Amino acid sequence: MMAKLLLKNLYKRYENKKGKKDKTLNPFAVNNLTLECEDGEFIGILGPSGCGKTTTLRMIAGLEDITAGEIIIGDTVVNKVQPHDRGIGLAFEDYALYPPLTVYENIAFNLRARKVKDAIIKEEINRIAPLLKVDDLLHMKPGKLSGGQKQRVNIARAIVRKPQLLLLDEPMSHLDGKMRQILRTEIKRLHNEIKCTTIIVTHDQMEAMSLVDKLAIMKDGELQQFGTPFEVYDNPVNEFVAGFIGEPPMNILTVEVQKREDSFFFKIQDADILIPVPDRYCSVVSDGMLVRLGVRPSDVLIVGEDSKGSNAAISVFENLGEEKKISFRVGEGFLTLITSDDKRYKQGDIVKLEVKAEKTHLFDVNTGDKIIAI
Amino acid sequence: MAKIELCNITKKFGSITALDNISFEVNDKEFFVLFGPAGAGKTTILKVIAGIEFPDKGEVRISDKNVNHTEPAKRNISMVFENYALYPHLTIYDNIASPMRSPLYKKDEDTVKKEVLRVASMMKIDHLLDRLPSQVSNGQRQRTALGRCLVREPNVFLMDEPIAHLDAKLRHFMRAELKEMQSEFDTTTIYVTHDYMEALSLGDRIAIIDQGKILQIGTGDEVYLTPASEFVAKFIGEPEINIFHIDLVKKENQMFAQMLGQEVNCKIEEDVAKVLEAGSYQNVNIGLRGNDLTFSFRKENEEYMNGKIYSVEPIGNKTILVIDVNGQLLRLIAPNDLKANIDDEIFVRAKMEKAMFFNADDHEYIYRHNQNELLGVK
Secondary structure, eight states, X not given: OOOOEEEEEEEEOOOOOTTOSOOOOOOOSEEEEEEEEOTTOEEEEEOSTTSSHHHHHHHHHTSSOOSEEEEEETTEEOTTSOGGGSOEEEEOSSOOOOTTSOHHHHHHHHHHHTTOOHHHHHHHHHHHHHHTXXXXXXXXXXXXXXXXXXXXXXXXXXXXXXXXXEEEESTTTTSOHHHHHHHHHHHHHXXXXXXXXXXXXXXXXXXXXXHOSEEEEEETTEEEEEEOHHHHHHXXXXXXXXXXXXXXXXXXXXXXXXXXXXXXXXXXXXSOOEEEOOGGGTTTOOTTOEEEEEEOGGGEEEEOTTSSOEEEEOSEEEEOSSOEEEXXXXXXXXXXXXXXXXXXXXXXXEEEEEEOGGGOEEEOTTTOBBOOOO | OOOEEEEEEEEEETTEEEEEEEEEEEOTTOEEEEEOOTXXXXXXXXXXXXXXXXXXXXXXXXXXXXXXXXXXXXXXXXEEOSSOOOOTTSOHHHHHHHHHHSGGGOOOHHHHHHHHHHHHHHTTOGGGTTSOGGGSOHHHHHHHHHHHHHTTOXXXXXXXXXXXXXXXHHHHHHHHHHHHHHHHHOSEEEEEESOHHHHHHHOSEEEEEETTEEEEEEOHHHHHHSOSBHHHHHHSSSSOOEEEEEEEEEETTEEEEEETTOSOOEEOOHHHHHHHHHTTOOSEEEEEOTTSEEEESSOOSTTOEEEEEEEEEEOSSEEEEEEEETXXXXXXXXXXXXXXXXXXXXXXXXXXXXXXXXXXXXXXXXXXXXXXXXXXXX
């Protein structure tokens, strides 16, 4: 019941509304997207609203026409295959359960429509229900269920048909923090159990990172990066991906390269903070050059008086329980660090800062692309 | 100068009790946070203070004066709602000036100018006064909206989830912005949120509210380190705190905890043992946050429990590790490079010195090790 999924040079352009005078074409909602998803893999499509992630999912499901390109499930090009013949299980953000039917009948619905025998339906539901922890709810009506329970039923309904491909569209965005955490864990386990090729679309990067084998990050219809969560977090290909992945977000600041006594430093604009340029970048920087420097809040440290570093005044100290978040005003933004050190500070305190130079990322000021170290 | 007191406020909507005998006091110039889930009654409290809702019972006092019968407009209160709603066609200057040009608070233009400039320099937006809201950054828009509320020099500043509609990343930034401005407000502020990080970050004190009742009032440290009940503990922090039952066993004058049906003896700190004995608590739960459990792939010593990995969820700079110990799921924070597979065997130890102890009968907080030192109480 699994299949490889291949998206080949996929394009989508929405047509203008009829009667609209302006004849200019809409921009591509999905622009030359190529993506390969192995058998049994769990893939996340992630991006801000309007990036084309839901459009992509809808094209895979067959709910949206394809402007150009191919979608291949298993060995079949499915461009012209009807949605219900694509072997896809779908669970949307809205659960859309049938209110008069019990949970059991809701899960059974699609099987009944396909005239599957009662005994087999029962067997299938008994197999699926415990996986999603809905076995105690089978006799209940949807109205009595919590949001999290409804979404479990919804997913159960999607997988009971033994789809080749499971598509999840923002399945947790309706739920409160606690339910999300629980359902996230259950979806992770479910995938481990049934190993069905799965695609989840979400705008929540933590959710995506925690669940998937590989992440596809999209922006304005275009794929930015495709890799494991670790790769994307550790080695973002451009400024957009760097800023999108990770919470609190990566510090990305404009810095000027300065040469002082044979050594290169990055000087943060609008602040007196100097960061030694790591050796690997020395051949790609030059005195006076402007670059965008990215560093995660966990890679900025407060160090002792006698260490090397730059003095800076604390603008904001936030005690968030386990972690402390400390921000330093840099122009219109902040340089932020996260520490689990229990020391308390207050606004205005001067501390010595060290930016872990080897953990910095460089991006081109104009294109935002990663500057590759040699 | 304004102190705010709510005395035994009850407010019903039909058969639903929105506020159930609520009392608290906000000190002059304090930044006071009302924190609770949706429907807890937080916004109703703000409305009662603002005079938009009339309480069925109880008294609202501002600066020692009963204001129950004072018109909302005469209470000198400024309120900011979820989105800041600046006038898009007005400049930053005119947006800030707008309250002083309303019929009710009409001021002459000289005063308006003086006030706008005062507030704008305080909010560091004095160089942007000629721009439209669409031409400034998010942070600057927020500061404009706050500035607009401050021009009247209100007695009280009420803020209802002002940054809740933003995405998580922008919220981090705006929260820091807000906190940086805090020292400039110089005005008693009541701030409503359902985000625990906002509550911990911003509040001088936090009132935790659920179903129209106050569960605890305290500083960030107090509510985080010594939550009044299991409910409060679960409400603050992510991943959710692990709470489970322990059995108390005494051996040779030393108290041990046994837990989760495992052959472990975890030493209970002496000060905790004393409190438990003095109160003759028998039925006890402990609460351990994600960092208060350690794990290992071998049984290091007799304090390690035997479990199975239930789920591994990397979230960037750390990993949430879910471990199943005899059916109890424990959520731990692990390093982000953790290599582990679902259903692998794993061992986990409770850091008893970090545990919070709760009475399992009523789920109220009892004590934790070094409590007074943690809270800086002498």
